[in-house]
Amino acid sequence: MITVEHLTKRYGSYAAVDDVSFACEPGTVTGFLGPNGAGKSTTMRMICGLSTPTSGSATVRGVPYRRLGNPGREVGVLLDASAQHPGRTGREILTLAALTMGVDTKEVPRVLDRVGLNTTAGKRRVKAYSLGMRQRLGLALALLGDPAVLILDEPANGLDPEGIFWMRGLLRDFADRGGAVLLSSHLLREVEAVADRLVVIGGGKIVAQGDKAELLAQTGTLVRAADPAALAMVLDRAGLPGTRTTDGGVVVPTGSEVIGRAAADAGLVLLELRPAGSGGLEQMFLTLTAGDSVKEAVR
């Protein structure tokens, strides 16, 4: 339902987005992962026709976004929850959008209720909203036109744990009813819980993409030994490069049998030996995108 082909955005010689291609299918949640400054938001802005690509193209339901007659009825977009006039009330912002899209304004209280903003909150000016409330309002704005596609940029920012849990449920439900969701985040764990597919971007380029289960299966084995120093030596001798996790384990990009045999040969006591799963994906994420956030800070 969203197709991105060779999308590139250059500012001078700097490529913010470099040859990015992926697709979002009906009934799926696609997690769009990358550190800050990796090009997630720029890609999403290009999909929504707010920024013109240097080259490449993007379509939503087979049509370039700018050619959609009434896009709010087909695609729900939340790119920046803070980009609202602070002097308007939440209800007024939704009413303006409803009038623009030709949606019955009776939907406004309903959608406010759906995102967990009560009548009092709807009557308050956005100035008084917390970031979490702005995200909920932004989600209400995206859902208002009853779209088949959702494009959400870091929607979990500022939400409390209960709010994040609620949002996952909402997005899962949306996809299960045949909708397509593109959801960006710089936090793997946040996306992992709800996404079916992952697209990982770093430095403007796609570094990995595919089915979440497939990506998780490819991430190797987590091993933990009673004597970490001895384990490091054994792995080194066996020619198995490992990456340390924060809690003392090592992720090795190979099957558990190879590691188990090497450890047995060396008489090493293992405490843990299992598929790395998301821990491994996090390691991969960190390795693949290492250094990008530093670059962003000094750009």
Place this chain on the structure above:
Amino acid sequence: MTAVLQTEAPSVRPEFRSPGLGRLTLVELRKLADTRAGLWLLIIIALATVGTSAIQLGWAPDEEQALDGFFGFALLPSAILLPVLGILSMTAEWSQRTALTTFTLVPARERVIAAKLLAGALIALASTAAMLVIASAANLLAAALGGDGGWNLPPSLLWQGLAMQIILVLMGMAFGALLQNSPLAIVLYLALPMVWSLLGMISAIADAAKWLDINVTTTAMAEAGMTGDEWARVGASAAVWVVLPLALGIARVLRREVN
């Protein structure tokens, strides 16, 4: 035949059709008044207009207390403040970053601009009508208090007053669209024509100023029965101060990256 086919088998579901200009204009009109800044600006214009009538009732000579006098004076506050509302309508999209939502819902940015200009013209029309009502009320009071109270208002004064309001609001919107920054646009909107007026005192460009200084050309609009020559001068100055910045501003809005 084509028309028949189109009505019988619409290729686009009705809710997927682009919102009409009327609907967008209503939305833009609503946006003029639904923030605290916009609402207060409108309230202040109304209060200031009542103020102009009060001043005239209290201090103007009795023979000047007639409808044309009240109406001419009543136009002043909105002539100054309504353009500010026009400026904010354009600049707030960028300074408050609402352009992100606006242009996501309506990717055809030129339609949004057209709706804003229409809304600006309509608010100028509504304001002129309100001024007429306030001036009439003041005139009734004046008659009761011993003033002239004459009801003679040359129609030309009405049309000219309306045209001036619309020109000034559109000029504000043009500055807003071009500069896309509220304080900058307001300051330049007020200051640039003034600077031009000062330059107009230099004899060498005084002749040009008669045609291009919008402060000078629009003074004629406050007097009944403008001549063709005076209209031509208004047109020439409006081309410089309204049409030119508006054209540049529209080009800038259409191209700008939204983030």
